Amino acid sequence: MSYLRFDKTLMTNLEESLPREILRTNRSGAYHCSTIVDCNTRKYHGLLVIPIPELDDENHVLLSSLDETVIQHGAEFNLGLHKYHGDNYSPRGHKYIREFECDKVPTTIYRVGGVVLKKEIIFVHHENRILIRYTLMEAHSKTTLRFRPYLAFRSVRQYTHENDKVNRQYEAVENGIKTCMYAGYPDLYMQFSKSNTFCFTPDWYRGIEYPKEQERGYDFNEDLYVPGYFEMDIEKGESIVFSGAVSPIDPAELNGLFASEVDRRIPRDNFKNCLINAAHQFLNKQHGESYVLAGYPWFKCRARDMFIALPGLMLAINEVEKFETVMDTAVKAIYAFMKGEQTDLKVYEMEHPDVLLWAVWTIQQYDKMVSHDAAKARYGALLKDIMTFLLDGKHPNMTVCENGLIYSDGKEKAITWMNSSVNGHPVIPRTGYIVEFNALWYNALKYVAALLGENNENEFTVRLEQLATRVAHSFIDTFLNEYGYLLDYVDGTMMDWSVRPNMIFTAAFDYSPLDAKQKKAVVDIVTKELLTPKGLRSLSPKSGGYNPNYVGPQLQRDYAYHQGTAWPWLEGFYLEAYLRIYKRSAISFVERQLISYEDEMTRHCIGSIPELFDGNPPFKGRGAVSFAMNVAEILRTLNLLEKYDN
Structure with a gap:
């Protein structure tokens, strides 16, 4: 059957x-x-x-x-x-x-x-x-x-x-x-x-x-x-x-x-094969270039989504050549942006401040999942150019401050993945020191320094390491609050105490300014207030403005988009952090969490995962019928589980 x-x-x-x-x-x-x-x-x-x-x-x-x-x-x-x-x-x-x-x-x-x-x-x-x-x-x-x-x-x-x-x-x-x-x-x-x-x-x-x-x-x-x-x-x-x-x-x-x-088709005869088929659908080859579409049926290739999704969509299922082909196009788009050149490439939203840092992260996954030497050979020069571009203050909306943290202006335009806007203004004006931007920044500093500084210390990597040390101290002082979780963003005297999932990246990345106890505290509060069977809520029910149901006309949905709805791709990073903390004892918990997504194979868009879910029971699927980051992070989590089983 x-x-x-x-x-x-x-x-x-x-x-x-x-x-x-x-x-x-x-x-x-x-x-x-x-x-x-x-x-x-x-x-x-x-x-x-x-x-x-x-x-x-x-x-x-x-x-x-x-x-x-x-x-x-x-x-x-x-x-x-x-x-x-x-x-x-x-x-x-x-x-x-x-x-x-x-x-x-x-x-x-x-x-x-x-x-x-x-x-x-x-x-x-x-x-x-x-x-x-x-x-x-x-x-x-x-x-x-x-x-x-x-x-x-x-x-x-x-x-x-x-x-x-x-x-x-x-x-x-x-x-x-x-x-x-x-x-x-x-x-x-x-x-x-x-x-x-x-x-x-x-x-x-x-x-x-x-x-x-x-x-x-x-x-x-x-x-x-x-x-x-x-x-x-x-x-x-x-x-x-x-x-x-x-x-x-x-x-x-x-x-x-x-x-x-x-x-030529892979049978959709089990959960993983359905996800693999769904992953293949996001690949978009046009005019000799390769892209990853953010979702169907209305999304285009969004830079942030592409870099987050690439490891899960391709590396996790051993399709390394496809990853490299898409990255060839992505690298062209990165250099066009950094040089301020016009391009016909169909990669959108490259200007957002965290996009280049997500590009570093996706290369880091290639390093771990494919080959360390290949990562250095293929992408080492790119990594150095990205970090130099950021360190030299050339990004139009990212400033490296004296304390080492990066500052971005998001008051008038949505610049993070929480990008819903009403009348041209962001529903959630995340601005200043943004928690996941700075987690990405610290991770990038440490990773690029480690990759490029092997065997012979050089002035550039020493600079990265010294800055990373400063970032680590400033990150704790700025984001870690008295209740053990991380503020979502800080802009001068403005501190957002909302419990949001953006802190989870700090516990999931290979390099983190948090110690083991602090990571556990972050994971614990995410587990307590944000975890659902269909992903992490974008806002805790205990925080003001909680709105978990993505329904109604456009305006109503825009206000709900990141105010309590659940996102499966975030759970991929949560489960990675959970595995880091609890190791093999976490396997059964992670497997139970993933089982809830198997139900989705026969709902909404069959064989795939929709864009988001309501944050309250019955956690109904909403938005785009098939969403790349969600499929990718479930596949990457399955890949992490296989490594723990081996």
Whole structure:
């Protein structure tokens, strides 16, 4: 039995099936995302969603969905499903679903009378091409299939509505057609592995609704254009493959291409393999450069997220070459930033003060998980350049103060990972001496000094060590309070006493200004006030402003984003700190904590981990359906556990 399997009872119950989403990507920025019953509930959902750099920096929904109809004895059974006004769903094709499973590829089994039809979906790696294979498993009489494509040709940030500007022209291609709704878009090629008839009956399907957008306080209604339908007969045991793409293909190749793509997939037959598959989806290769997307379906490559996620997404699963390839692009982006040069690289938010320090941390993990000598050879010069850039005061928003600590201005612009803003101003104006920035700073000083100063002391590494000593004393004096935990930030006489998870990094990093007793005190208060089954809360329930539920319209969610919601990626660092303190005796506790995430494999976006969770029971998943740092830190924690077991 498949690890990710849902039976008829769940699939036909829309309250249970609609919240469960499915995501597939081509590792080059394009994706397919919908619910497991193929009813789109977000404006980001679609069968073929691709970047079109000639238009803008967003993804675009070309093919929203493909409705299938089974025809026997003149009777039509439509397998599609769309939501319309008034909680009306049509044509309610989910009632024919017998089961859904997702081992290597998403597979849906439909039963219509004596007909049993299997549908399998796959995205071709590094090509803007979605494939769907239909196999007629059972039939007692002549069976015909009809396919009706729903087209959008719009940005994921917008909607399409009925208009007279649509280009209704189409051109016949082998076993299909090509069409393009608007100038500037590429042609959409819709082809089948079998010859068919295309019937041109253009029409708009009006008032399709997206309930997830309605929940989030956004517009949620659009019209979709249907140019007509394809029709063909199918025999028992026969497979027919559909291709939706921006380039043509020889139909004779489709069956073989589908089979070869399936062979390349890792089965999602256990918790770790689901996470590995999810990790692969964040890789984004474009124009010869490699990136890590922060999440799906709306995030781009954010520098901080990339550096935090890289060790877990790649090193923890022994994909060292992929790590190095992404770092090659990242290094270009780092130098472009440090030199103040314009760049076409799609790495965003490089200017945030902690980003370069997270780059040091990710190289440090490469050192530990791959090779110390390779880290020094590949990245030693970069590390020295980063530290020199910071020490020389060239960062636009980071000052090395006389006491050795780093100071950053976050009053008017959010500069930390707690980055929610309202009316252009940060909800949490973390500014001055920020606790995790300075934990990263101390760790970077010590690590780079150790790496570059081996065997022969030199003036540069001596300078780093001397500064690290000063930072250690100042860190304790500035952040450690009388209750044994760390202040979140300090700016002059302003001290934030809120109990937040940002202190946990100081206990987790290889180099810390805290002694063993102080680290334990930090871990203990995090355990007591912030730990949940789904990550660390962003704020303690005992602190003012606690708001654990990420629900409602944009403004309401912005105020809740970092005021009590739980984040799984933070727990990775917490569990690392816990293992440092309690060593082998911590293994069973860490394993129990990770088990709670296995439940998520069959919820929200199946096989992945969402962006965040409510901070109170039942700890419901929220935000982006798949989030890179969360997947990465769970994988890195599993890797740490394996090392303790060996």
